[in-house]
Amino acid sequence: MIIGSVSENKSLEKRISITPEISKKYIANGFKVKVEKGIADHLGIKDEEFVKEGCDLDTKENILKEANILLQMNFPSEEDLNKIKEKNILIGNFNLNNNQEKINKYKNKVSIFSLEMLPRITRAQSMDILSSQANLAGYKAVVDSFSLFKRAIPMMMTAAGTIPAAKVLVVGAGVAGLQAIATAKRMGAIVFATDVRLASKEQVESLGGKFLVVEGSENLETEGGYAKEASDDFKKKQENLILETLKKIDVVICTALIPGKKAPKIINENMINNMQPGSVIYDLAASQGGNAAFTKADEIVEKNGVMIVGDSVILNKLPVSASNLYAKNLFNFVLNLYDKKNNKININMEDEIILKTLVK
Secondary structure (H helix, E strand, O other): OEEEEOOOOOOOOOOOOOHHHHHHHHOOOOOOOEEEEEEEHHOOOOHHHHHHOOOEOHHHHHHHHHHHHEEEOEEEEOHHHHOOOOOOOEEOOHHHHHHHHHHHOOOOOOOEHHHHOOOOOHHHHHOHHHHHHHHHHHHHHHHHHHHHHOOOOOOOEEEOOOEEEEEEEEOOOOHHHHHHHHHHHHHOOOOEEEOOOOOHHHHHOOOOOEEOOOOOOOOOOOOOOEEEOOOOHHHHHHHHHHHHHHHHEOEEEEEOOOOOOOOOEOOOHHHHOOOOOEEEEEEOHHHHOOOOOOOOOOOOOEEOOOEEEEOHHHHOOOOHHHOOOOOOOOHHHHHHEEOOOOOOEOOOOOOOOHHEEEOO
């Protein structure tokens, strides 16, 4: 049974779906692995490293035609999809909201698994691409925003006077938000956080952050552990709380997302107008519209002295680390599909992981 992976558009996506280390694990489990020549040259990983672990190098066209399981990051082009053998398997992070029309066209030809739909259950944690990638994104957002902020981050006491610690607000305390809190705290900032899920309060405080509690708030968390949309009353109370908080905040990290919907607008124009000049808003929700007013994907906008950074491809700045984690997630997912004894794929619809990720 052949596992394959081909190059993506490197101007848009620098991550890869299989690494030499992980290809060795596939081969140890009885798979044959084929990767496109030069698939990881841009990461400093040469073809020889794949060959050393037992992989075959081939052309994109041959791999698309021969692979029983194709591992990718993004949904392939129609040209590539037309070359994939019928009844084979395609696995990746396919952003169903943006690609629904294309996916519907091919879902009867191949079995498509989109791993952003994984259920939040213990058994799926090793396959959780959202968590592994968000963890890196939260870290990198803090590092990049601090590099743009024109003052020191930790408190410094010198003979010439004291420099106060920077104050950071993290909007959304999911995986990315919690890593942002931990990173900002390690670098000496005073950190505040807000989230619609009350369960986040304990996690935020365990990392040394101060959780902003909306008066009379309800727990807006789905059974699957994701945030759900807030009521108008909650939004108004949250708006007033954030408005007052932002007057003293230096750096804001936005990470709030609602699965299947546009990102909630949490920081409005009035709030930005009341922030201190020189402040930075780093919006990780930019690809879904952003949490802040004026956010533009992959642009820096300045309003009243406040820098608003929209980053939709932040993991292209950490492609080696992101690829290593993503490849491990995919490997664990494939093993869950694979009946090693009979050397075949078993799409068991009684398995919640398979049921939730298979595009129907």
